Amino acid sequence: MGHDVAGERPVDLVRVRYIDRDGREHLTPLDRVTAVPFEDGRMARRVPSYRGQRHTPGRYWSATTGQLLEYESYLESKWLTLLDFDPAVVGYSVQPLEFDGVDGRGAWRHVPDVFARRDDGSGWLLDVKDPNRLGSSKVTLQRQRTARVCARLGWDYQMVGEPLEQRWANVSWLSGYRRPPNLGAELMPRLVGLAGRPVTIGDLLGFMEYPDIARAVLFHLCWKQRIVFDLDAPLRESTLVVAGEVAQ
Incomplete structure (x- = not known):
C-alpha cells in the first residue's frame, strides 16, 4: 500500500471499472481515467427490479442527453431532473463506473449514482442517499472514501438527500x-x-x-x-x- 510524504497516511490504491459507449469493459488505474467521457458510457451496474422491493426504479427522459436514463428510486429521479435543469451540465450518466479500492480500513467497492459533465469540462459525481441513512457510519465511510478519490481526480463530489422542497x-x-x-x-x-x-x-x-x-x-x-x-x-x-x- 502506498503512503503520503513521510509515511503519515496510507493512500488508497484504486482502480476504476467502466463500460464505454461501445460496450467494452475496462479496468484501469485511477490516474488514467481523467479523460474518459463517463457521461457517454454505459451503466457499470444494472438497477435491480424485483417483486416487493422498497425502491421505485424507473426511467427518466433527459432533455440534456435526449436519452432514457434508469434510476433506482424516486429520490434519484429528482436529482436526475435537477441535473437536467442545470444549464452548466452538458451531459450525465447513471451508475457510470465502479471504484475498486484498498485503504487503511481494508478493501472496498462502490458504484456512484451519477456522473455529470459541466460545460467547462469539469466532472461532478453524486451519490443519492435516503436522508435517514446519511448519518450512518457505513454511509459516512463511503462518502469519505469517494470524496477522497474524487479529490485526486479533480472532480466535485456530493452525497445528497432530499432537495429543497420549494x-x-x-x-x-x-x-x-x-x-x-x-x-x-x-x-x-x-x-x-x-x-x-x-x-x-x-x-x-x-x-x-x-x-x-x-x-x-x-x-x-x-x-x-x-x-x-x-x-x-x-x-x-x-x-x-x-x-x-x-x-x-
Missing part, C-alpha cells in the same frame, strides 16, 4: 415542459422580449393572443432558463419573471 416543486413543474414545443414555438422571441423587464406571469400572458398556448411556451423558456424567476418561492400568476440575460 425549489424541487418548481423544477418538477417545469420539467413537464422540458420538451421543445411545436405548437407556439414562434412565440418564444416575443415572450423573451416582453420579459426584458421584470413582469408578472399574469401580465406577460395578458399580452398574448392565445394565452393558454403561450403559457406552455413560457414554462419551456423557464425550463431552459431563458426566462427566470425565484425558484425558492411559490410559482403563481403574480410571480415576477425576467429574461435570463437581463437577470445575469
Whole structure:
C-alpha cells in the first residue's frame, strides 16, 4: 500500500471499472481515467427490479442527453431532473463506473449514482442517499472514501438527500415542459422580449393572443432558463419573471 510524504497516511490504491459507449469493459488505474467521457458510457451496474422491493426504479427522459436514463428510486429521479435543469451540465450518466479500492480500513467497492459533465469540462459525481441513512457510519465511510478519490481526480463530489422542497416543486413543474414545443414555438422571441423587464406571469400572458398556448411556451423558456424567476418561492400568476440575460 502506498503512503503520503513521510509515511503519515496510507493512500488508497484504486482502480476504476467502466463500460464505454461501445460496450467494452475496462479496468484501469485511477490516474488514467481523467479523460474518459463517463457521461457517454454505459451503466457499470444494472438497477435491480424485483417483486416487493422498497425502491421505485424507473426511467427518466433527459432533455440534456435526449436519452432514457434508469434510476433506482424516486429520490434519484429528482436529482436526475435537477441535473437536467442545470444549464452548466452538458451531459450525465447513471451508475457510470465502479471504484475498486484498498485503504487503511481494508478493501472496498462502490458504484456512484451519477456522473455529470459541466460545460467547462469539469466532472461532478453524486451519490443519492435516503436522508435517514446519511448519518450512518457505513454511509459516512463511503462518502469519505469517494470524496477522497474524487479529490485526486479533480472532480466535485456530493452525497445528497432530499432537495429543497420549494425549489424541487418548481423544477418538477417545469420539467413537464422540458420538451421543445411545436405548437407556439414562434412565440418564444416575443415572450423573451416582453420579459426584458421584470413582469408578472399574469401580465406577460395578458399580452398574448392565445394565452393558454403561450403559457406552455413560457414554462419551456423557464425550463431552459431563458426566462427566470425565484425558484425558492411559490410559482403563481403574480410571480415576477425576467429574461435570463437581463437577470445575469
